[in-house]
Amino acid sequence: MTSSPTITIKYFGNSINQSNLLGEEIYIGISEAFLPDLFNQPLSFLVKKFESKENYNWIVKQINQREVNGSSFFDVLLDENKSKVKEVSLYETINKTNKKVTRTLFTGALVEVDYGLTQSIIKDKEIKKTKRYPNVLQKNEMRKRRLAIVVKVLSEGRVQVVPVTSQNPGIDKSTFKLSKETLDPLVFYGNSGKESWALCRMTQTVSITRIIPPITKKFERQSKSNITPYIRYIRDELYRNKLNPSDQIHLSNALLQTYSPDDYLELKDIKKKYLQLLKDIEAERENNKTLIESLNDYKKICEILDLDPNKVL
Numbered sequence: 001m002t003s004s005p006t007i008t009i010k011y012f013g014n015s016i017n018q019s020n021l022l023g024e025e026i027y028i029g030i031s032e033a034f035l036p037d038l039f040n041q042p043l044s045f046l047v048k049k050f051e052s053k054e055n056y057n058w059i060v061k062q063i064n065q066r067e068v069n070g071s072s073f074f075d076v077l078l079d080e081n082k083s084k085v086k087e088v089s090l091y092e093t094i095n096k097t098n099k100k101v102t103r104t105l106f107t108g109a110l111v112e113v114d115y116g117l118t119q120s121i122i123k124d125k126e127i128k129k130t131k132r133y134p135n136v137l138q139k140n141e142m143r144k145r146r147l148a149i150v151v152k153v154l155s156e157g158r159v160q161v162v163p164v165t166s167q168n169p170g171i172d173k174s175t176f177k178l179s180k181e182t183l184d185p186l187v188f189y190g191n192s193g194k195e196s197w198a199l200c201r202m203t204q205t206v207s208i209t210r211i212i213p214p215i216t217k218k219f220e221r222q223s224k225s226n227i228t229p230y231i232r233y234i235r236d237e238l239y240r241n242k243l244n245p246s247d248q249i250h251l252s253n254a255l256l257q258t259y260s261p262d263d264y265l266e267l268k269d270i271k272k273k274y275l276q277l278l279k280d281i282e283a284e285r286e287n288n289k290t291l292i293e294s295l296n297d298y299k300k301i302c303e304i305l306d307l308d309p310n311k312v313l
Contacts, residue, residue: 005070007033007122011050016064016075022050034136035074036060037118039127045081045117045144057081065127072125083215085233090211093237094156101208102153108243108251109150110186113161114210115142142202147189147214149198149243149251160205162251166194174201174257176250182243187215187233200254213239 007027012020027033038044044060062077090111094101105111118137121130130136137143147164154160169175175197183190213236219229243251 004029005072007031007072007074009033009035009074009076011048011076011078013053013078013080016062016077022052022078023048031123033122034119034130034133035063035122035127036076037120038063039120040129041118046076046078047117053080055080055082067125072122074122085215085235087212088235088237090159090208090213090239094208097237101156101159105150105153105159105239106242107150107152108248109239110182110214110241110243111148111150111161111239112145112212112214113148113163113206114145114212115163115204115206116144118143142204147186147196151203151251151255154205157208158205159208159211160203161211162198162200162203162255164189164196164198166192166196168195169197169199172201174254175199176247176254179244179247182247185216185241187217189214198251198254200251200258203255203258213237214241216241 007030008024009027010024011022013022014020025033036044036046038060046058046060047056048058049056057080058078059081060076061079062075064075064077066073066075090101090104093099094104116137118139119130121128121133129139131138142163148161149164151160151162164178178196178198180190183196189196215233216236218232218234218236220232242248
């Protein structure tokens with residue numbers, strides 16, 4: 001009895017050599033399997049925990065493919081993707097501090113969001129796109145880790161954010177370019193040399209497990225006598241980095257462009273009711289002002305004539 005063709009994926013560190021083997025996956029009776037998507041883009045990442053390594057995040061450097069007796073073999077070369085500054089998700093921060101998300105994140109706060117990674121599929125010994133697998137990211141969907149802007153905290157586990165891209169979106173009123181003042185405090189985004197645009201039409205709700213604070217600079221003095229500050233790189237778990245006032249206005253205006261005509265009519269009706277209520281309150285305030293003035297006049301007369309309001313004349 002002949003064995004059915006298999007798919008074998010081996011992961012290596014440093015170089016593709018058996019001595020550098022991190023782990024392998026063998027698929028028997030399964031005709032399609034996922035691979036990091038290094039075939040449709042120049043750079044790809046992988047999240048995987050190997051028994052011999054503490055690291056979870058990897059950069060995919062190379063993928064080699066070969067066929068042996070009808071079976072497919074893929075050798076994947078990886079490099080550890082470690083941040084110099086320890087990463088801590090919003091979920092971890094909330095668990096550690098017992099502080100509510102609604103008291104931590106506010107509109108305009110700058111965060112990093114890990115949207116996930118695209119993958120390829122091994123199909124009929126060829127590399128295909130994952131269009132039949134809606135459980136993973138699809139083409140044209142927001143992907144990878146990127147800067148984002150908090151729009152609203154929807155619950156203690158979900159946050160609405162606007163993604164930021166370095167690709168110029170062209171003429172689109174639902175986007176705006178972030179100012180240098182907003183980006184400068186962020187180590188990577190402020191020093192990358194690239195411009196950044198907020199894409200309000202791609203507003204998305206994400207879990208707090210996807211959110212981490214971006215790396216920023218913290219200036220500290222080593223001693224009272226030393227006036228030269230020491231620069232330390234941190235991830236501010238208080239999430240104090242936010243849009244400057246000008247960019248806050250740009251965010252509001254760009255978000256308004258994402259409403260449909262029906263939304264606009266509803267908002268217009270809300271605004272109309274709000275203005276009418278303000279008008280009614282102001283009219284009532286003026287009326288009350290007149291009554292109070294009359295009351296004070298009568299009060300003065302009673303005091304002058306020594307008329308006790310609690311006694312019957």
